[in-house]
Amino acid sequence: MNIYVLLKRTFDTEEKIVVSNGQISDDSAEFIINPYDEYAVEEAIVQRDKHGGEVTVITIGKEESEKQLRTALAMGADKAVLINTEEDLEDGDQYSTAKILEAYFEDKDVDLILAGNVAIDEASGQVGPRLAELLNIPYVTTITSLNIDDKVVSIEKDVEGDVEVIETSLPLLVTCQQGLNEPRYPSLPGIMKAKKKPLDELELDDLDIDEEDVEAKTRTIEIFLPPEKQAGRVLNGELKDQVTELVSLLKNEAKVL
């Protein structure tokens, strides 16, 4: 089976966000594989081990993303591809990303594409479904279980807490939700092996893409931080009285009851 994983490098969830000169500052930030994409990498490895084939991990970004690709290789992926847009693309959006990936997949024989259900930075969740549409393959988002039995694919999908049982077929794109699996940590031998696994770097030229063909259809005009939340009042006195006071405050001061 030819399995592909779409991966994004994101800020560590521990990071505080700092805005300087109207941009999110990434000066001293730590980066990780987008947590939802980790489920995708893990699931790809599990499915390959079950059905055979090969797992290729793809990211779009800059040189630094190699680190996250190596981590995916250390987890057990077979190959990695970095589509380096640093020089060509200034402000891509989800449309740009999906179009670039469409070009990449043009000559590939795809069985299964996995992605995270959302990236924790921009959180649009658009790229997976957009790409499936461009490739004209079915997609299922926010999956929590995946079972491939020859030609029949059975999926459990999280729908706001309920579970939908879905039947579909390959080729297919899925986006992964928490609960799908428990991503493994790279083992030491895994890390050693990852160093020798192929990591290809492509540019838009290699994919026959003109910058204009993938120009963004949206633009960010401002980035700002929410007003800092002031610490409120910690109540005092007998517990019973505190509870009475709290209810009175919620009713009369905050007016939320």
Next chain:
Amino acid sequence: MSKKMIVIAETKDGELRNVSFESIAAAKKITPDGEVVGLICGAEDASNLGQELIYYGADRVITVTNEKMKSYTSEGYGQAILSVVEEESPDGIVMGHTSIGKDLSPKLASKLDTGLISDAVDVEVIGDQIVFTRPIYSGKAFEKKIITDGITFVTIRPNNITALEKDESRTGNVSSKDVDIKDLRTIVKEVVRKASEGVDLSEAKVVVAGGRGVKSADGFKPLYELADVLGGAVGASRGACDADYCDYSLQIGQTGKVVTPDLYIAVGISGAIQHLAGMSNSKVIVAINKDPEANIFNIADYGIVGDLFEVIPMLIEELKKVAVS
């Protein structure tokens, strides 16, 4: 500038979701003098629901009925909606950023070759630009964004844009349309109900969330009772989900759901930065925790330091009194 906007409405258990009314309000903000056309898809006749959309500000409603839309699939709904969009050629589309909205909107945007703003919490018209505000980094920051190519297409986050007052004197045409839906490649075999009855976490006005301090699945029972009294929903921190006290679908935080209710009650939650990202934009936050040093107190409007198993029953008692009076 007078424009035509389509609002894709959504139903749950045969009722329109509140976010659909909020979507109408958003469409009206985009084009105060324009036409707002409601669109309802499903397997059953929805003309009575169409009337409801008119009361909430839609000027006209189209209902599309087809057996193949008994369950939502992106393919079935996608075909139906695209055929309406083709006929109406609107200047924009608004829908809720719900499970369906998240799943469907990128497909439609790709088909319509347009930009898409996902998960907007506000919209304003500045000069001839329509500017959307949306959270990034799970609400640790916000961005203002515009669409530079294609129609105005946006999904809005529930609970942020206020729906218009219901006005039963409003009238408008509700028409039905037949569509052909080709064979579907994905089929919904079954829906297993797991979410708590009634209020959905992302749309709830009140959220009662538990953390590791709740100590067990049983420990969540008083939280459900409290949520019940308040007409709210129960959520959880990652810690509580990882410890198997509750299902991952309840998780609030940077991984998990982002919620912005009127009232958020954090119970036995220490307040890790990842959790705060998912709830700190709630309007009023109450923290109940044994540890006076817990980080959650730094962002709470009101805090009680104490044992949650003592505080919650008292709180339920007190709230019942208020409800009666």
